[in-house]
Amino acid sequence: MDAAPALPVVVIGAGPVGLAAAAHLADRGQRALVLESGQSAGTSVREWAHVRLFSTWGEVIDPAAEKLLAPTGWSKPDADTYPSGGDWAERYLQPLADALGDQVRYGARVTGVSKAGRDRVVDTDRDTQPFVVHVQYADDREERVLAAAVIDASGTWTLPSPAGGSGLPALGERAAAGRVGHRVPDLTDPAVRERYAGRRTAVIGSGASAFTALSSLAELARSKDGTDTKAVWVVRRGISDSTFGGGAADELPARGALGLAAKAAVDDGHAEAVTGFRTEAVESDADGRLVLVAEDGRRLQAVDEVLVLTGFRPDLSFLSEVRLRLDERLQAPVELAPLIDPNQHSCGTVYPHGHRELSHPDSGIYLVGMKSYGRAPTFLAMTGYEQVRSVAAALAGDTEAADRVELVLPETGVCGGSGLFDAADTSPAAAEGCCAPAAPAAPQPIQLLTVSPGPADTPSSSSSSCCNS
Missing domain, CATH: 3.50.50.60 (FAD/NAD(P)-binding domain)
Known part of the structure; x- marks a missing residue:
């Protein structure tokens, strides 16, 4: 951050966690540039607009985002009701993106991230160089954006796992x-x-x-x-x-x-x-x-x-030139992986975590939100909001706030x-x-034993409020 104080923090993805990251950065006086490949906020969320979340509105609205929205005349939904994916996108994500204004660019697909003038092999002066983010726009324009830091909140929605039990597509799966x-x-x-x-x-x-x-x-x-x-x-x-x-x-x-x-x-x-x-x-x-x-x-x-x-699986292809430290099984940050490992995870909470668990050898790049969980299946939006609160504080130099835990998860x-x-x-x-x-x-x-179901109008799940596969 000291090497290039005027550069923005590039946030990849205008979904729930990406927009929350931008809100937290704004709250700390940091300039964000949100790059969204779709033509609106919450592009992936809109693809499951018909599905109702099992988290209430009160659990899927980020506090910093709410603070940013308040002066705009935004009407907060009833905290105890359950939104659908479409509700979440239209009544919260899009207004939040609108409030961020020109900090959000649509039709902007990130095709690569690196250190300026340094591929992943080069050590010399690596830590003093800003990040360079390659962007492909919908009109075929290309651009290289210099960034003080990069927050990848692109999620995993675009890479669903296949049917094959080996982790590869089953024979004939593509043909069908x-x-x-x-x-x-x-x-x-x-x-x-x-x-x-x-x-x-x-x-x-x-x-x-x-x-x-x-x-x-x-x-x-x-x-x-x-x-x-x-x-x-x-x-x-x-x-x-x-x-x-x-x-x-x-x-x-x-x-x-x-x-x-x-x-x-x-x-x-x-x-x-x-x-x-x-x-x-x-x-x-x-x-x-x-x-x-x-x-x-x-x-x-x-x-x-x-x-x-x-x-789902994380798309790591555009991060091939930065130095990441990922767990070999989950493709999640190595410090985070033990907290979310589905081979060991049992009832109870995932310990709230922040910038330290999400850090990598190239300082200043963070995978957050569902992307941070790699192939692990369970994720709550409120976990992502806590992640970006901590990351934004760390980028602003407020280590005390970055290390503080401000989240209690439901069990x-x-x-x-x-x-x-x-x-x-x-x-x-x-x-x-x-x-x-x-x-x-x-x-x-x-044939399973009979258990009475919940009320007929009970909300369903969503792969963004909690991805459990």
Whole structure:
């Protein structure tokens, strides 16, 4: 910062955490330049506009952003109600971007970040050089922007994980792309509803997105135009009580109710659960329907559609010339990885963290928001807001504020780690948390015990308020 005090802090992405970063920087007298590849604020959020968050408005509005919005005449939504993705974008993110004015540029895709005049190999005077950010605009113009620091809040939405159990696309997955989706379908859209009504759909995944899809398909099956709609829930591991989250014990009630709604979809016969199934191939039968084949040779009954909701991955391609220190498994900052590791994470909170856990060998670059979690599946917006509060304080030289913890997270909801390979989590951590221990589930179709679902109008999840896949 001392080497180039007049340079802006470049923020990549005008989503919830990126805009919050700009608000915190503004609150500390720092100049931000937000580069957004889309044509509006919250471009990725708008792609799941139909999905309701399981966090309330009070939990998805950043305090510094609210302070910035107050003089504009902005009307704060009821803190206790649940927004949809579309509500979040239109009633909060876009007004916030508008309040930031010319600090936000749209149609600006970042294609590279480096140190000025230094590739990642060169040591000489590296720490004294500003960052250089390569930008490709929608009209094909290119620009190099010098920056005092870079905050990458670009998220992971653009890189959904594939169906293949090995982490690679299943054989035939690309060829079947027209009937393999990676997003929760909007069944309020007549054309989309017609596509799934009366058909058999495989849902691969065991997180909030999969729960949302299962409950939505079950609701369709209960409707007059959805007779014979059926879901096949394909899970790579076993199923126990912990699979469905914290239930009534979750301090985010709608998150707990979402898991119960997914459980009810199976209990009511609208979804068939198949466990221990790691997809190896997607094939077509004689009628052109899709057949999922497991690594162990099992073949599922043919389906019409496949929803692959197995999480997301960070796009690190444009960061290849900066020096990052990332965990080899999660692709998250090494100091943060142990706090969020799904192999060990059990009920309770992720410890609030800030600039120290997010730092890298090239000082001044930070991956924040969902991007900071790499491949880890669970993320709350309020965690991202705490991250950028700390980072903005650090960039302003206020180390005391940067190190201070100003967040208390709600507990439960994500019970147990990934557990044993292809088995339910019966670890001591799971037993001591919000979920009761359960015997490992056999890798075969099962019928779960009946549990009463939450209210019919219970909000669903979103992959931005909490990405749990």
